Amino acid sequence: xxxxxxxxxxxxxxxxxxxxxxxxxxxxxxxxxxxxxxxxxxxxxxxxxxxxxxxxxxxxxxxxxxxxxxxxxxxxxxxxxxxxxxxxxxxxxxxxxxxxxxxxxxxxxxxxxxxxxxxxxxxxxxxxxxxxxxxxxxxxxxxxxxxxxxxxxxxxxxxxxxxxxxxxxxxxxxxxxxxxxxxxxxxxxxxxxxxxxxxxxxxxxxxxxxxxxxxxxxxxxxxxxxxxxxxxxxxxxxxxxxxxxxxxxxxxxxxxxxxxxxxxxxxxxxxxxxxxxxxxxxxxxxxxxxxxxxxxxxxxxxxxxxxxxxxxxxxxxxxxxxxxxxxxxxxxxxxxx
Amino acid sequence: xxxxxxxxxxxxxxxxxxxxxxxxxxxxxxxxxxxxxxxxxxxxxxxxxxxxxxxxxxxxxxxxxxxxxxxxxxxxxxxxxxxxxxxxxxxxxxxxxxxxxxxxxxxxxxxxxxxxxxxxxxxxxxxxxxxxxxxxxxxxxxxxxxxxxxxxxxxxxxxxxxxxxxxxxxxxxxxxxxxxxxxxxxxxxxxxxxxxxxxxxxxxxxxxxxxxxxxxxxxxxxxxxxxxxxxxxxxxxxxxxxxxxxxxxxxxxxxxxxxxxxxxxxxxxxxxxxxxxxxxxxxxxxx
Amino acid sequence: xxxxxxxxxxxxxxxxxxxxxxxxxxxxxxxxxxxxxxxxxxxxxxxxxxxxxxxxxxxxxxxxxxxxxxxxxxxxxxxxxxxxxxxxxxxxxxxxxxxxxxxxxxxxxxxxxxxxxxxxxxxxxxxxxxxxxxxxxxxxxxxxxxxxxxxxxxxxxxxxxxxxxxxxxxxxxxxxxxxxxxxxxxxxxxxxxxxxxxxxxxxxxxxxxxxxxxxxxxxxxxxxxxxxxxxxxxxxxxxxxxxxxxxxxxxxxxxxxxxxxxxxxxxxxxxxxxxxxxxxxxxxxxxxxxxxxxxxxxxxxxxxxxxxxxxxxxxxxxxxxxxxxxxxxxxxxxxxxxxxx
Numbered sequence: 001x002x003x004x005x006x007x008x009x010x011x012x013x014x015x016x017x018x019x020x021x022x023x024x025x026x027x028x029x030x031x032x033x034x035x036x037x038x039x040x041x042x043x044x045x046x047x048x049x050x051x052x053x054x055x056x057x058x059x060x061x062x063x064x065x066x067x068x069x070x071x072x073x074x075x076x077x078x079x080x081x082x083x084x085x086x087x088x089x090x091x092x093x094x095x096x097x098x099x100x101x102x103x104x105x106x107x108x109x110x111x112x113x114x115x116x117x118x119x120x121x122x123x124x125x126x127x128x129x130x131x132x133x134x135x136x137x138x139x140x141x142x143x144x145x146x147x148x149x150x151x152x153x154x155x156x157x158x159x160x161x162x163x164x165x166x167x168x169x170x171x172x173x174x175x176x177x178x179x180x181x182x183x184x185x186x187x188x189x190x191x192x193x194x195x196x197x198x199x200x201x202x203x204x205x206x207x208x209x210x211x212x213x214x215x216x217x218x219x220x221x222x223x224x225x226x227x228x229x230x231x232x233x234x235x236x237x238x239x240x241x242x243x244x245x246x247x248x249x250x251x252x253x254x255x256x257x258x259x260x261x262x263x264x265x266x267x268x269x270x271x272x273x274x275x276x277x278x279x280x281x282x283x284x285x286x287x288x289x290x291x292x293x294x295x296x297x298x299x300x301x302x303x304x305x306x307x308x309x310x311x312x313x314x315x316x317x318x319x320x321x322x323x324x325x326x327x328x329x330x331x332x333x334x335x336x337x
Numbered sequence: 338x339x340x341x342x343x344x345x346x347x348x349x350x351x352x353x354x355x356x357x358x359x360x361x362x363x364x365x366x367x368x369x370x371x372x373x374x375x376x377x378x379x380x381x382x383x384x385x386x387x388x389x390x391x392x393x394x395x396x397x398x399x400x401x402x403x404x405x406x407x408x409x410x411x412x413x414x415x416x417x418x419x420x421x422x423x424x425x426x427x428x429x430x431x432x433x434x435x436x437x438x439x440x441x442x443x444x445x446x447x448x449x450x451x452x453x454x455x456x457x458x459x460x461x462x463x464x465x466x467x468x469x470x471x472x473x474x475x476x477x478x479x480x481x482x483x484x485x486x487x488x489x490x491x492x493x494x495x496x497x498x499x500x501x502x503x504x505x506x507x508x509x510x511x512x513x514x515x516x517x518x519x520x521x522x523x524x525x526x527x528x529x530x531x532x533x534x535x536x537x538x539x540x541x542x543x544x545x546x547x548x549x550x551x552x553x554x555x556x557x558x559x560x561x562x563x564x565x566x567x568x569x570x571x572x573x574x575x576x577x578x579x580x581x582x583x584x585x586x587x588x589x590x591x592x593x594x595x596x597x598x599x600x601x602x603x604x605x606x607x608x609x610x611x612x613x614x615x616x617x618x619x620x621x622x623x624x
Numbered sequence: 625x626x627x628x629x630x631x632x633x634x635x636x637x638x639x640x641x642x643x644x645x646x647x648x649x650x651x652x653x654x655x656x657x658x659x660x661x662x663x664x665x666x667x668x669x670x671x672x673x674x675x676x677x678x679x680x681x682x683x684x685x686x687x688x689x690x691x692x693x694x695x696x697x698x699x700x701x702x703x704x705x706x707x708x709x710x711x712x713x714x715x716x717x718x719x720x721x722x723x724x725x726x727x728x729x730x731x732x733x734x735x736x737x738x739x740x741x742x743x744x745x746x747x748x749x750x751x752x753x754x755x756x757x758x759x760x761x762x763x764x765x766x767x768x769x770x771x772x773x774x775x776x777x778x779x780x781x782x783x784x785x786x787x788x789x790x791x792x793x794x795x796x797x798x799x800x801x802x803x804x805x806x807x808x809x810x811x812x813x814x815x816x817x818x819x820x821x822x823x824x825x826x827x828x829x830x831x832x833x834x835x836x837x838x839x840x841x842x843x844x845x846x847x848x849x850x851x852x853x854x855x856x857x858x859x860x861x862x863x864x865x866x867x868x869x870x871x872x873x874x875x876x877x878x879x880x881x882x883x884x885x886x887x888x889x890x891x892x893x894x895x896x897x898x899x900x901x902x903x904x905x906x907x908x909x910x911x912x913x914x915x916x917x918x919x920x921x922x923x924x925x926x927x928x929x930x931x932x933x934x935x936x937x938x939x940x941x942x943x944x945x946x947x948x949x950x951x952x953x954x955x956x957x958x959x960x961x962x963x964x965x
Contacts (some may be wrong), residue, residue, distance in 0.1 A: 261891065
């Protein structure tokens with residue numbers, strides 16, 4: 001067994017909405033498990049709609065949120081046990097975030113390059129000003145920018161694309177093994193979007209960085225990912241190789257999701273109608289399958305019993321359609337793959 | 338800094354007015370050094386003289402020169418206002434920044450302290466303190482006492498600001514850039530909070546001056562120290578208005594109004610200038 | 625005569641702060657037209673001026689936005705007028721009843737403290753005074769039902785609805801008076817794909833029923849591919865290409881459109897896609913000549929000096945690019961003069 005970079009084991013996150021006693025509980029992330037190999041860098045996508053729990057999952061991995069139960073370990077160390085500042089710095093050096101809105105990533109009242117120099121200095125990567133500048137220059141070069149372009153500039157003097165590149169460059173200064181990119185291109189101009197997406201796959205190839213790509217945009221997810229997890233109301237409903245999941249989806253939700261993605265193809269307009277979700281909170285608190293109300297192939301069991309994740313045709317899928325079949329065949333469940 | 342000042346003076350009439358008035362008043366306060374009379378001694382000049390060349394603002398019934406006395410009064414009032422504002426603003430801002438940024442238990446503890454100071458009835462306590470400490474109450478001590486009651490307001494405002502700043506993405510960027518709490522709070526958040534801090538600073542000066550006047554008019558401060566408040570107190574004690582010695586009462590009142598209006602103008606203008614939104618516009622324009 | 629004809633329209637945001645004047649050329653000498661019963665998609669990246677164009681076409685003009693030149697001529701049902709010169713009273717009558725608007729972010733049209741039924745009533749009452757209460761109750765409920773929304777939305781407050789439901793309610797509200805022309809500003813942005821699809825379905829359904837003309841603004845080319853019949857591409861305050869949807873997707877002519885189309889990722893196709901080089905210009909300080917020339921791989925000398933005119937290259941395919949014609953746009957000097965005065 002190879003060493004694991006990141007292991008997420010049955011992680012649950014419950015939010016209390018409107019006060020601990022009177023409010024309702026909301027399971028934002030429900031029993032999610034997966035791991036990332038440390039030998040083989042990859043781009044792993046978590047895709048889902050608003051409120052699917054993908055951002056909460058990312059925040060937990062970044063240590064910004066504590067899981068209610070379950071554990072997240074990075075290189076064998078439990079992330080929630082980090083207490084000391086040195087340990088935290090050590091962890092942040094390895095795991096760096098890229099945020100959604102490039103115009104919010106940097107303080108609008110401060111110059112952009114200061115963050116790059118701060119990163120170089122605070123992680124004790126460079127002592128003198130010259131050494132820092134060298135590191136910064138290198139990081140900027142790897143994202144296709146030069147120090148001249150960003151030095152002394154305020155965020156609103158740069159374009160969204162430039163800022164997002166700078167944000168990636170900042171994250172790269174510490175030479176992290178894992179980048180967590182939460183919707184990194186949704187606010188970037190259409191004409192620049194692909195250049196940022198390409199950047200991630202280049203980084204994977206050249207710097208052996210694993211990227212956790214969190215998005216609602218299935219088209220770019222397909223374009224760069226190796227594996228994908230489809231999330232629905234806190235559950236990972238389908239998880240596996242990108243081609244398997246996206247070209248021959250098994251879970252009814254994945255199927256509907258893929259059918260709904262507008263394709264930039266003038267011929268392929270939709271014909272049939274679809275059902276829209278009712279109230280979000282209702283779906284979150286549903287006992288059985290979260291997709292029961294909208295599912296075209298819903299069965300009786302789906303209403304009350306939460307389906308188990310089963311391994312089928314090269315991917316994990318959480319649906320009674322497959323787990324029932326599975327039971328009949330009486331095979332054992334693999335924990336992960 | 339100098340460029341900004343020049344810019345503000347040139348473009349903003351409110352600032353220009355406030356700045357000039359405050360400068361004149363400060364100049365008057367400085368003049369107190371050259372005062373030929375000890376402000377505490379009585380009967381150094383003829384009594385109840387109206388304004389003339391010899392006594393610019395006239396003299397009062399205690400035989401003091403009102404002009405020179407006023408310079409002392411201004412100096413003392415400035416000392417009081419600035420002491421209060423400096424102490425209150427520093428404590429309030431730091432408490433607000435930390436409580437807002439750290440959140441959790443620390444926030445709860447700091448805010449319950451903050452709230453307990455807010456609910457303390459300041460006037461009765463001040464009246465009691467002044468009454469019992471009379472004489473020992475120098476301007477500086479009074480300033481410190483006043484700041485105890487005024488820091489929580491600023492602290493609460495700053496905290497509210499930081500609470501929303503904390504959730505913005507750039508805060509996370511700075512955390513992941515390896516900055517520690519102090520760096521994040523002072524470099525990232527303080528610039529957004531500064532307009533409030535400055536507005537608060539000036540408001541605290543105004544509040545402290547007002548409080549001093551209230552206490553003095555009630556006769557609860559060391560009355561031999563000339564301040565705007567004590568001047569009014571003595572003028573009323575000697576029934577200056579009824580006896581037609583209008584210059585005695587009018588001088589502190591006009592000064593007081595001028596000072597209040599000028600400080601208010603400065604506060605508005607500086608807040609506007611430092612407001613992140615207008616600052617962003619200036620950055621965009623490259624100026 | 626077309627339903628909407630826009631001629632040499634320029635609208636800038638003009639601000640003064642601390643003695644410096646700043647002009648943002650959001651709509652920069654635009655000329656185009658729309659036919660009756662047509663769905664036009666307006667595409668362009670954020671900050672290219674597309675939302676401002678919509679505002680001007682609706683005559684929602686508040687400072688610092690100023691219209692510097694041009695006409696917005698509507699003609700329908702025998703009426704003909706320039707929207708920008710209408711009196712306030714006439715304008716109010718035309719807006720919503722004939723010319724309607726679906727804004728970006730649906731919260732702004734729905735009053736947060738009133739039930740949605742009340743908001744609907746206000747709109748109907750303001751425009752159809754003659755009708756009785758029963759009449760507009762009926763009108764309202766029919767419309768809601770027709771659009772496939774549950775009747776309960778009428779008795780909810782906006783915050784009780786999900787984002788998608790709110791957006792669809794806004795669309796219902798915007799179309800209740802059966803307007804001639806609808807402007808939709810990013811109607812599907814920030815919605816989930818499944819909901820987005822529902823909203824697009826609804827817009828198409830409306831078009832079928834009411835036969836209205838629609839201008840749909842979004843940066844998402846995939847949405848245009850599904851709704852629009854004709855697509856206009858906007859870049860830095862100018863329209864650079866207008867063509868039939870199929871033509872634009874299969875044979876884009878302007879270099880910017882080419883980059884835009886070929887960089888679109890498609891599921892099932894992993895070929896490497898590239899973005900246009902460089903960065904979009906600032907509208908406060910656009911480059912001289914063709915706005916795209918600093919990023920254009922085919923830029924010639926002429927592109928750096930003159931602005932290409934939007935010309936009809938083929939039937940219903942208009943392009944503003946010196947690769948296809950040598951016509952130069954005029955009127956730049958006039959606008960500059962107006963600003964200076």
